[in-house]
Structures are given as structure tokens and as C-alpha cells.
Amino acid sequence: MAHPEPAAALRGAVFADRRQTWPGALGRAGVTLLVLAALWGLWEAYRWVGVRTQLTWPFPVDDVTMPHIHTILQALFEPSRVNGPLLISVLLDSAWFTAKEALLGFALGATFGFALGILLAHSRLLQRGFLPYIVASQTVPILAIAPMVVVWLKSGWLSVAVIAAYLTFFPVTINTLRGLLSADPRALELMRSYAASPWAVLWKLRVPAALPYIFSALRVSATASVVGAIIGELPSSIQDGLGGAILNFAQYYSIQPANLWATNLVAAALGIVFFLAVVLAEKLVVRRAPENVA
């Protein structure tokens, strides 16, 4: 069969696609900014109407309940206390501290979740035995677990990471299990025809087939690990992280409401950074047909 230069033609098509993604990326960024502007507008509009009409339901609108967005952003660049450093530098320090805890928790949780998923994928019996308890573990509020972890591991870094891991592992386990079981039956037959070992089937077929599932779990887990770390700081009475900052600024909310809002913004930003890091890793690791990329 003759193929007149199909390789070249195909390569051209691939590059053409890639060229088209640039304006696409700009467009997506534009939409994101537009939505941000719209949210900002809604907040200020609601505030404006609420103040004008002296709204009392569901809450009275004033500078304490709903500070201006620009006041919140301004607060970031003012000293957090008299002669102290700027709020933003305090919050960035806290965020860095929390990020380290969350990252360790994420790594622990993801590893444990992945290993548990592999274990369960190998036995229907184990699935039946363990899954109810794994699900049950997630219905126990993290606030009830956290103090016990602190008692067991002493307050500090490690206990916070373990609490973050507790929130992280569940989606990874469930999706690893689903992903490992998603391998094409004919691909499994093919492996059987090669007399491949179970180990080879796991690493050459099941795990690569599961990667898209695992990554969609990691995206959820990445943000959950940040939440877990923040919550974990509370019973550990750790002051250096975002959890400590939230507790602290919540006490002074009636005087300086913008500080708590600013802290929330930074916490949200940290969650987004974690999320984007996973998305980036997925782009680098997972090679799939364009229509199969979630």
C-alpha cells in the first residue's frame, strides 16, 4: 500500500491543532477574568442595594458584614498590627507554612490511597470487606478525628499532615480502584496471550489505564488537603499557619473584618495553586487521545 507522504500531512495537522490552542488558552483566561469581574460587580451591587434599602434579611449589610472588595485588597497591603509587617507578608508566611503541611498530607494521603486502591482491586472479597468502612471513615467529621490524632501524635507538623491525609486518601482510593478495573477486557486478554505476570499487567496496563481516573481524584484531593491542613491546625493550636490566622482574625472580626476576608482569599489562592499543580502534572504525565482528556 502506498502512502504518499502521510506522515508529513499528519504532522502538519497535529501542529495546526497546537497552534489553535493558544488563542484558546487566552480565551479561557479571558472568561475566567470576566467571571471574576462579574462576581466582584455582584458583591458590590448587592452591597450597594443592601445599604440603600437597609436590608435586614438574611443579614444587615454594612462595612462589617460585607466590606468593599477594594478594602479587602487594601488591607493586604497595610500593616497587620501597629508597626508590624504588611498583612500580605504575614499571610504569605502562614500560607507557606500551611502549604508544607498540606503537601506532606497530600503525598501521604495520595500514596496511601493509591496503595489501598491497588490492594482492593485485587480481591472482590477485600472490596466487600473494606469498602463500607472506608466510606464510613469519610462520614465521621474531620473535626471529631483531628483532636484524637493530636493526642496520638502530639501537636505539630506531622499530626496536621495526617489530618490532611485523612481527607486526601478517600477519592484517590475510590478512583484508583475504578481506574484499575476499567482496563479494556481485550487488553487484558492481550496481556494473557503474552503470558504477562500479574505485576506486569498492573504496571504496564492497569495503572496507565487508571491514570486519568487517579488524576481526577488528585484534583479533588489537592484542595481537600489544604482544607485538611487548615482544620488540622486548630486542635493542634498551631499559630503559624492559615488556620491560626483565621482563628486569630475571626476574634477581631468586628474591628477589622477585611483581615479575615483577606485570609480567606489567600487560603483560596493556595487551594487553586494546589489544584493547578495537579492539572499541570497531569498534562505532563497523561498522554491521551484529545477527546479522552477530561
Added chain:
Amino acid sequence: MSEQAAAVSLAGVSKTFAKGQVRALEDIDLGIRPGEFVSLIGPSGCGKSTLLRVIGDLVGASGGQVTVNGKSAARARADHDYGIVFQDAVLYDWRTVAKNVALPLELAGWSRRRRGERVREMLELVELSGFGDHHPWQLSGGMQQRVAIARALAFSPALLLMDEPFGALDEMTRERLNIELLRIWEASESTVVFVTHSIAEAVFLSTRVVVMSPRPGRIAAVVEVDLPQPRTNETREEPRFFELVTEVRERLRATEPAAGLLA
């Protein structure tokens, strides 16, 4: 034909599913000589795919003897004595074309250099040189199927098992790949067992066509195809080709239950 020389030898082979409730194959006797191209044809449910899987030891036979290259089917599978191609190419999306072809060699522990050489030869054989770095989803269905054939031939197995490999392709591509497959068959000097539901395809490709009847799957007839080799597009227009197609069609019709039973 001596037992020793047979590429595939089936004696009294049966296969039941669902604890004996479903009899997929019954009393199958068939010997396939090295270098033969044998098609299994029959209505759906006649167990032709199951028979192919029994030969490949992908499912075990419930009774009878299966011998491949003079060994048990399990031994032959462990020794990489056959390559298999399915209806879908079943390529791994996350691997390039070259790495897909290299997969069986990788599993068998071949060195990177030996793998690279063999993959280059195989891609040349299926005329896909230059596509090694592409991903499967960048290829057409016909090209993907050729990659699957290259992968099946990676070990230069004596036996090639094919389960409706061109069933999902359009007529034009299918006819082109038929010619292509015969060229590869000649070049690799292998034995082919080919499952299809296309009468014309079976006659065009094979040296023998095995007609199977359903429920339970049995061999209803074996038609010797005495068309001259090598076969070309002109073969499809010869009177003898039509005679053989007609013969296989009549054999197939004879396997159907009487019309009154269907109503």
C-alpha cells in the same frame, strides 16, 4: 499429516459456559498444517471466537485435547508461540506506535536495542515506517489494525490468531488489508487461523474454510480453497472464486435451523 507436524491440532474439544448450561463448542476435531491459512466462519453464536481463544489458551477447553506446535496450549502461550489480533486494534493510548509494537518484547525482557531493531523491521513489514512516534489516536482504523498485526508478529510467532481483525473497517480498506495480510503471511511463513463472518473474505484469504454451526458450536463442513497463489484483486473476479463462495454459502445455509423453527 502426523500429529507432530501439526501447527494446531484439536481432538474432541468441547467448551461449556455457565456450569455446563451453555455448550459453546462440542466435539471439535481439526488439524491445521504449518503454513496453512484457515478461516473459521459461521453464524454468530457458533463459537468461532471461542474456538480461537481455546487455541490461544485465553479460555481453557472443558474437554478434549488442544495441541499447538506440538505442545499443550498453555505451554505454547507461555512460549510466545502465537500472536493474536482482535477486531479492535486494542492499542495502548499512552504508548506511541513503536512502543505498542515493542510491548510484548518488553514483557519478555528484550533489551532496548534489540527491541528497537525488531520494531523497525515490523513497522516496515506493515508499511508504517515513519509512524513509530505517532500515538494510536493519530492513525486511521486501518493503520491501527496494521500496528496490531505488527505487534502480533513481534516475536515472529509460527502461528497468527486473528479474530475478525477487519470487521470494523470499511469494505475498501478491508480488501486492501486482505491483500496486505496475504503478503505478510507469505513473508513471515506463518500459519494463520482467521475468524470472520464474511464469506468472500474467508474464501479470498484461506487455503481452507471451516464452516461452523451454532448451539452447540460444531464443525459443519470444511471447504478446500484451491484458488492459485498468490491471490490478487483479479482473484475476486474469477469464476472459481464465485463457485467457492457459493459452496461456502450453501454449507452455511445448511447449518441454519429449518425456516419453520424460526417462526
